[in-house]
Amino acid sequence: xxxxxxxxxxxxxxxxxxxxxxxxxxxxxxxxxxxxxxxxxxxxxxxxxxxxxxxxxxxxxxxxxxxxxxxxxxxxxxxxxxxxxxxxxxxxxxxxxxxxxxxxxxxxxxxxxxxxxxxxxxxxxxxxxxxxxxxxxxxxxxxxxxxxxxxxxxxxxxxxxxxxxxxxxxxxxxxxxxxxxxxxxxxxxxxxxxxxxxxxxxxxxxxxxxxxxxxxxxxxxxxxxxxxxxxxxxxxxxxxxxxxxxxxxxxxxxxxxxxxxxxxxxxxxxxxxxxxxxxxxxxxxxxxxxxxxxxxxxxxxxxxxxxxxxxxxxxxxxxxxxxxxxxxxxxxxxxxxxxxxxxxxxxxxxxxxxxxxxxxxxxxxxxxxxxxxxxxxxxxxxxxxxxxxxxxxxxxxxxxxxxxxxxxxxxxxxxxxxxxxxxxxxxxxxxxxxxxxxxxxxxxxxxxxxxxxxxxx
Amino acid sequence: xxxxxxxxxxxxxxxxxxxxxxxxxxxxxxxxxxxxxxxxxxxxxxxxxxxxxxxxxxxxxxxxxxxxxxxxxxxxxxxxxxxxxxxxxxxxxxxxxxxxxxxxxxxxxxxxxxxxxxxxxxxxxxxxxxxxxxxxxxxxxxxxxxxxxxxxxxxxxxxxxxxxxxxxxxxxxxxxxxxxxxxxxxxxxxxxxxxxxxxxxxxxxxxxxxxxxxxxxxxxxxxxxxxxxxxxxxxxxxxxxxxxxxxxxxxxxxxxxxxxxxxxxxxxxxxxxxxxxxxxxxxxxxxxxxxxxxxxxxxxxxxxxxxxxxxxxxxxxxxxxxxxxxxxxxxxxxxxxxxxxxxxxxxxxxxxxxxxxxxxxxxxxxxxxxxxxxxxxxxxxxxxxxxxxxxxxxxxxxxxxxxxxxxxxxxxxxxxxxxxxxxxxxxxxxxxxxxxxxxxxxxxxxxxxxxxxxxxx
Numbered sequence: 027x028x029x030x031x032x033x034x035x036x037x038x039x040x041x042x043x044x045x046x047x048x049x050x051x052x053x054x055x056x057x058x059x060x061x062x063x064x065x066x067x068x069x070x071x072x073x074x075x076x077x078x079x080x081x082x083x084x085x086x087x088x089x090x091x092x093x094x095x096x097x098x099x100x101x102x103x104x105x106x107x108x109x110x111x112x113x114x115x116x117x118x119x120x121x122x123x124x125x126x127x128x129x130x131x132x133x134x135x136x137x138x139x140x141x142x143x144x145x146x147x148x149x150x151x152x153x154x155x156x157x158x159x160x161x162x163x164x165x166x167x168x169x170x171x172x173x174x175x176x177x178x179x180x181x182x183x184x185x186x187x188x189x190x191x192x193x194x195x196x197x198x199x200x201x202x203x204x205x206x207x208x209x210x211x212x213x214x215x216x217x218x219x220x221x222x223x224x225x226x227x228x229x230x231x232x233x234x235x236x237x238x239x240x241x242x243x244x245x246x247x248x249x250x251x252x253x254x255x256x257x258x259x260x261x262x263x264x265x266x267x268x269x270x271x272x273x274x275x276x277x278x279x280x281x282x283x284x285x286x287x288x289x290x291x292x293x294x295x296x297x298x299x300x301x302x303x304x305x306x307x308x309x310x311x312x313x314x315x316x317x318x319x320x321x322x323x324x325x326x327x328x329x330x331x332x333x334x335x336x337x338x339x340x341x342x343x344x345x346x347x348x349x350x351x352x353x354x355x356x357x358x359x360x361x362x363x364x365x366x367x368x369x370x371x372x373x374x375x376x377x378x379x380x381x382x383x384x385x386x387x388x389x390x391x392x393x394x395x396x397x398x399x400x401x402x403x404x405x406x407x408x409x410x411x412x413x414x415x416x417x418x419x420x421x422x423x424x425x426x427x428x429x430x431x432x433x434x435x436x437x438x439x440x441x442x443x444x445x446x447x448x449x450x451x452x453x454x455x456x457x458x459x460x461x462x463x464x465x466x467x468x469x470x471x472x473x474x475x476x477x478x479x480x481x482x483x
Numbered sequence: 484x485x486x487x488x489x490x491x492x493x494x495x496x497x498x499x500x501x502x503x504x505x506x507x508x509x510x511x512x513x514x515x516x517x518x519x520x521x522x523x524x525x526x527x528x529x530x531x532x533x534x535x536x537x538x539x540x541x542x543x544x545x546x547x548x549x550x551x552x553x554x555x556x557x558x559x560x561x562x563x564x565x566x567x568x569x570x571x572x573x574x575x576x577x578x579x580x581x582x583x584x585x586x587x588x589x590x591x592x593x594x595x596x597x598x599x600x601x602x603x604x605x606x607x608x609x610x611x612x613x614x615x616x617x618x619x620x621x622x623x624x625x626x627x628x629x630x631x632x633x634x635x636x637x638x639x640x641x642x643x644x645x646x647x648x649x650x651x652x653x654x655x656x657x658x659x660x661x662x663x664x665x666x667x668x669x670x671x672x673x674x675x676x677x678x679x680x681x682x683x684x685x686x687x688x689x690x691x692x693x694x695x696x697x698x699x700x701x702x703x704x705x706x707x708x709x710x711x712x713x714x715x716x717x718x719x720x721x722x723x724x725x726x727x728x729x730x731x732x733x734x735x736x737x738x739x740x741x742x743x744x745x746x747x748x749x750x751x752x753x754x755x756x757x758x759x760x761x762x763x764x765x766x767x768x769x770x771x772x773x774x775x776x777x778x779x780x781x782x783x784x785x786x787x788x789x790x791x792x793x794x795x796x797x798x799x800x801x802x803x804x805x806x807x808x809x810x811x812x813x814x815x816x817x818x819x820x821x822x823x824x825x826x827x828x829x830x831x832x833x834x835x836x837x838x839x840x841x842x843x844x845x846x847x848x849x850x851x852x853x854x855x856x857x858x859x860x861x862x863x864x865x866x867x868x869x870x871x872x873x874x875x876x877x878x879x880x881x882x883x884x885x886x887x888x889x890x891x892x893x894x895x896x897x898x899x900x901x902x903x904x905x906x907x908x909x910x911x912x913x914x915x916x917x918x919x920x921x922x923x924x925x926x927x928x929x930x931x932x933x934x935x936x937x938x939x940x
Binding site for chain 1: 514515516517572573575576579640641642682684686688693694695696697698699700701702703704705706707708709711712714715716718719720721722755758759762763764765766767768769770775778779782784786787788789790791792793794795796797798799800801802803804807808809810812814837838839847848882883884885908911912913914915916
């Protein structure tokens with residue numbers, strides 16, 4: 027097998043590959059908002075057609091939510107499964123975007139060419155790096171290098187409610203030797219990475235209610251309890267003055283970082299000032315006595331993702347609102363149990379409620395953290411293949427985000443997940459003006475060709 | 484002058500008066516929202532035309548904001564000025580209204596007939612009680628009972644930015660013997676009231692900013708400061724565990740209630756359980772050691788009227804927002820100085836900002852509390868006139884709300900304000916499903932006829 031011919035084909039086909047990605051990016055497949063249900067279907071249909079153009083037997087598979095796309099191609103050697111997700115985050119606040127999030131464009135910037143648009147980095151652009159590597163391989167060799175299963179999800183940004191049932195029902199079909207997952211980042215622009223440690227995620231939404239209607243703050247203010255004040259007091263109490271989360275038993279199952287990993291991470295030369303400076307911050311704001319890298323990779327967190335209540339329009343309204351709400355998420359590590367934390371969090375909130383107040387909770391997904399075994403020689407082979415493509419050698423790293431799918435492959439199917447991705451810290455995923463570097467896309471395709479050659483070898 | 488004939492005329496003309504009010508209520512004159520500028524103009528035009536139909540020389544007077552309406556009719560006896568406001572509160576949350584807020588309707592309810600619609604009680608319905616009393620007087624007598632100036636504002640619900648300049652520029656025209664203000668309530672459905680003590684109001688809006696964009700809470704959560712958490716901590720710190728406001732020097736100028744007034748209020752038999760129970764609450768939530776009546780009439784407060792930041796839509800978005808905002812208001816009493824409190828509040832907030840955070844403030848109006856002299860015999864005459872109309876005798880009472888206009892008449896023009904109104908605690912002003920009892924409207928008109936007779940006497 028000539029790897030060089032595949033790499034050349036990727037180089038010459040880059041513009042066409044960008045065009046194909048643009049077509050996918052134009053589909054506003056926002057999974058969390060029911061208004062975009064048809065667009066999620068359309069993105070799945072597009073992927074089925076694209077896989078079929080590679081000779082893959084692909085189908086759209088219905089779920090109670092958005093559909094899965096599953097494709098198979100036979101071959102010798104190891105059986106690889108590739109996972110990506112075609113759904114994207116909401117785009118608000120829309121006024122902070124420089125252009126229509128779903129009218130993507132390749133732009134020249136001071137830092138190089140970028141693909142601008144919602145989903146360019148998370149995860150459509152990443153997903154397509156693998157598909158395009160396969161396309162080039164097929165063009166050069168007429169076949170793909172080994173047996174490959176493609177598995178695309180449409181609910182990753184909305185808690186993946188259909189994923190576990192689907193994996194259980196289709197366990198045999200989805201079981202492979204390795205699950206390649208492309209939804210993570212480079213360590214930096216020179217150092218590619220295989221992510222071996224992921225935080226879990228627990229999402230909670232709560233609404234505090236008091237009076238049975240909005241009140242006039244002049245008539246009732248002073249005597250009537252204010253749900254925004256109650257909610258603020260609860261949120262303020264979720265951390266102590268050392269930055270530690272105060273939910274009872276929250277730190278049960280949180281391991282201290284092994285000295286070996288601590289040493290390896292120290293060698294990475296992570297620059298906290300540069301990381302935070304990139305978003306106009308300067309000081310790590312998490313737990314005292316932990317480095318910024320530990321705060322984002324190996325320590326658990328509690329954050330408020332949204333808050334609302336009362337009047338938020340122009341001008342002023344002297345309302346004393348009947349209710350106030352917040353969305354709160356916990357990033358989990360080690361053996362923290364999301365369901366135990368959910369119960370303890372809810373009990374803590376109920377214990378802080380003053381008279382006349384009630385609280386309603388809505389759970390939004392609960393996934394444990396993952397730390398994956400890298401002892402199989404395939405990991406070192408993949409690391410060397412990545413190192414060939416990028417200026418510096420690849421590293422095994424942690425990641426602050428949550429990719430529950432990785433844990434599901436390991437726990438439900440016994441498949442070892444291998445997380446390789448090409449995103450950068452400044453991609454602004456989940457934010458306005460999301461982008462994906464053309465370099466990430468181009469070298470990402472080339473990286474997958476190298477990894478396929480190494481694993482199929 | 485035959486008062487009885489005027490009262491009879493009011494009775495027989497009730498349906499027509501209700502029709503006129505409905506026409507005014509259909510104009511969505513929301514002053515705080517610039518989208519309704521034309522509708523505010525339309526409401527002013529309607530009032531000018533209606534006053535002219537009474538033989539009043541009326542004009543719409545431009546301001547930098549919404550227009551004033553000023554009308555004059557000559558006559559003997561005292562010169563009375565009547566003030567009301569034609570603007571209304573916003574209507575959100577619209578989904579909590581049982582009908583279109585600007586499609587008013589007279590409805591039969593278990594508690595009697597009500598006029599349902601935004602502005603029915605605050606303040607269009609109240610304003611029209613006086614206009615209709617004048618209409619009946621004119622119909623019976625051919626003239627009004629004395630010299631009257633009508634003065635209608637269109638910015639009361641948005642901080643009255645044009646009011647003081649307008650009063651200063653037109654001081655001579657607006658100076659009268661008494662300023663009758665109809666924007667307050669009955670003590671209860673049997674006891675009418677002249678309000679002699681009003682709280683002041685200070686409105687502040689603040690936005691806390693941290694990172695230069697919304698961040699992914701997985702990638703940055705733990706290391707990046709969260710503005711919602713910062714804002715919640717500030718709000719939680721604004722009260723101590725005794726319910727006292729913690730802004731430095733906040734209680735400077737707050738008087739203890741005189742024993743005489745305390746005794747008079749005790750005689751009113753205010754039922755805190757009933758007052759709070761009416762909105763599904765049970766316990767006074769304000770400062771310990773003060774009664775619910777003191778908490779709403781004679782004690783200062785700090786309340787949060789709105790809060791927003793991050794993702795508030797359906798589903799979940801693991802965003803770490805770049806900013807979070809709140810609208811906070813202070814109700815003031817005695818000699819509390821709103822400008823000093825504004826500075827101390829802002830300094831306190833700045834002092835609580837963690838590294839990497841900034842705060843932006845927007846001031847929304849600042850008015851001192853008012854306590855008005857009732858020694859002029861006209862007050863007792865008006866009290867007796869009101870007592871003739873209602874089941875029980877009228878009382879001099881306090882009011883938790885802020886009616887800055889009353890203080891402006893006293894301080895800027897030396898005119899004694901007399902606050903008489905017919906609203907009820909369950910009118911749901913500033914809330915969905917605002918209403919005004921037909922009884923309030925009908926007996927309100929009759930009350931004004933009696934008060935006019937007593938004052939013009």
